[in-house]
Amino acid sequence: MQLEEKLRELDLADPLAALREEFALPEGIVYLDGNSLGARPRASLARATQMIEQEWGEGLICSWNTAQWSTLSTRLGDKLAKLIGADQGEVAVTDTTTVNLFKTLAAGLRVQAKRAPQRKVILSELHNFPADLYIIEGLTDLLQQGYELQLIEKPEDLNAKLNDQVALVLLTHVNYKSGHMYDMAATTELIHQNGALALWDLAHSAGAVPVELKAAKADYAIGCTYKYLNGGPGAPAFVWVSPELCDATWQPLSGWWGHARQFAMAPNYEPASGIARYLCGTQPLVSLGMVECGLDIFAKTDIPALRRKSLALTDLFIELVESQCAHHPLTLVTPRNHAERGSHVSFEHPHGYAIVQALIAKGVIGDYREPMIMRFGFTPLYTSFQDVGTAVKALLDVLDNETWRNPQYQTRRAVT
């Protein structure tokens, strides 16, 4: 009872506790997967209904003007900017993370082709989110210009791999598996000192940890709105380009939304200036519109407050798991050092997959990543300290009672 009392007190003292009411979370669930798909803001349904009934149904084609659909991507970008240390007019919400990665990667290589054409290496991490590596493969394979992907095994290997052949470094700020976070400013400085460009994937950062793109002098950044930003399943992603580089090159997905005169239907492509040139085709407006509901919740708090709570939640989770489950073969993968930790915590266990399934059956939703990694995301907007206690209790129960041995938890499903 002493622990439960302490957790209740932590929740009572939590200045962000009221924000949980902004979300429609199912009863009886502890949701620790907001780093994969953020929970639903209550406002989303009304916003979608408005877009479907009024803007689409009643306004029809006229909504391009009357509902300002044509500027929605950049207006949402302006709302998102302050969460990632960018300025107004520098961010667009559009397309998917992967497509935005392709655009920025291609643009970055183009910049280097002018500055330092001998630089043909794209450097990334072996343990980066695989799609980031796939898109590098896709682009280099398309270009047939001698580009080569090289991978570091650990963040600390970066310095040794940087040399005068490296054109661009693509790193994910917070690793999707380990939860390791880079020092963006120091790492970008190191990359720049070696003459390369820095492209940051913020999928597991935006809305969860402090990001200061401009202060860190980053070159490009892309990220996701459906994780910690709670934009809705598959909601369009975002893209930011340093103003120093933005107008220096085209990005190759040169569609009509990125044209300088969007509705002029001119026969030749003429990119808009600023981040608007990173737009491409017509966006899925209902999914795009709901992004605003997630972003609006951040206006009720700030990143330092979110970060304080996130660290308190992850500290508590690590402490409770390690103290209560010490007799089980669990290994902490996530850095203990605050400066290197994102907003999720991963533990390895030889039966990680089945344990995660058994936990889900008990209403504690985390997820699993190969090999052996149980991943628990702590979204400071809607996770309580009592949630952390409930999750650890459930984990202990599954481990002590070996519930995970149940064959139904062993069967691999499409999505793990």
Added chain:
Amino acid sequence: MQLEEKLRELDLADPLAALREEFALPEGIVYLDGNSLGARPRASLARATQMIEQEWGEGLICSWNTAQWSTLSTRLGDKLAKLIGADQGEVAVTDTTTVNLFKTLAAGLRVQAKRAPQRKVILSELHNFPADLYIIEGLTDLLQQGYELQLIEKPEDLNAKLNDQVALVLLTHVNYKSGHMYDMAATTELIHQNGALALWDLAHSAGAVPVELKAAKADYAIGCTYKYLNGGPGAPAFVWVSPELCDATWQPLSGWWGHARQFAMAPNYEPASGIARYLCGTQPLVSLGMVECGLDIFAKTDIPALRRKSLALTDLFIELVESQCAHHPLTLVTPRNHAERGSHVSFEHPHGYAIVQALIAKGVIGDYREPMIMRFGFTPLYTSFQDVGTAVKALLDVLDNETWRNPQYQTRRAVT
């Protein structure tokens, strides 16, 4: 009264008349812009609500399995396939038209680079939808491999421009301005005889006119779901690749959704076989899900019935405009020949822009395209013969009374 009587009788005899009830059209509006943004199926709101409340809100991350999100793109593709003469497993609904164009264009050039590397010309039309040309510019500029865009001025110039330098021909089946429709089978045969590949843009065709991709032996096709297919504003687009070519090459936007083992998180890209390799990143699921509501309506009719009504509507519109408005400087741009006509009709008028605005103010919604083109789309699913009469009456009124001279109709807005 004689005409009104005739139109009422045409509507009474229309076997598709009941389908209008499937759509939530605003009262008192004649909507002739379904070729730009299709009207809202009544079912869309309930489907979106289900996806937002249940699948996202309650199911959360588990909906990837329980709501089968991971196969939604290809399941929708299967529903769409019969509307374009494709088989099951050959179509995916994903990304934007422009992005799909980039994928197929890159793949087609790759096929030709193996077959006939000297072919460096991409042939298209000067009057094609500009974004189609922009994306060719973007790709050729990216590749730096000597590719060159050449444009024909008129469809009949195609034969003269085909030669052993042409790698690929990108044509829009129904022209967005003139409404001219190509004979897809004959044109594809001509292209193939000259050793080139045929990529068809079906934006103004799918759901409106007969399309038989396989019978025509087309190589690639892309198109839009938010026009005649009524998928919702900016709903994801579709892509089809001939099974003979599909597995021959990667497409360069190699994201995780196109991976052979979607959730294995393997470090190397290994494309899925079949059209699934044309998937890229996580899709905007709410916008994607609503596509189904539009497609389901087509199950209640068939393309030949839709085509008969479409031609009857466009014939009637041309006949009434030419007979009633003969004293005004209107020029029909759309072919009179049925075999060459899509499902919209365009007239030129020196004051076309202002006339369209004056018509919109009277509740008759068409649109305007530079230079001087007034465009009226006739979606056979929800347009009545009486709508045609109402539209022509409004046009005559605007022309006879010179309502269009009102300064409020002269001011250009962002979207024309």
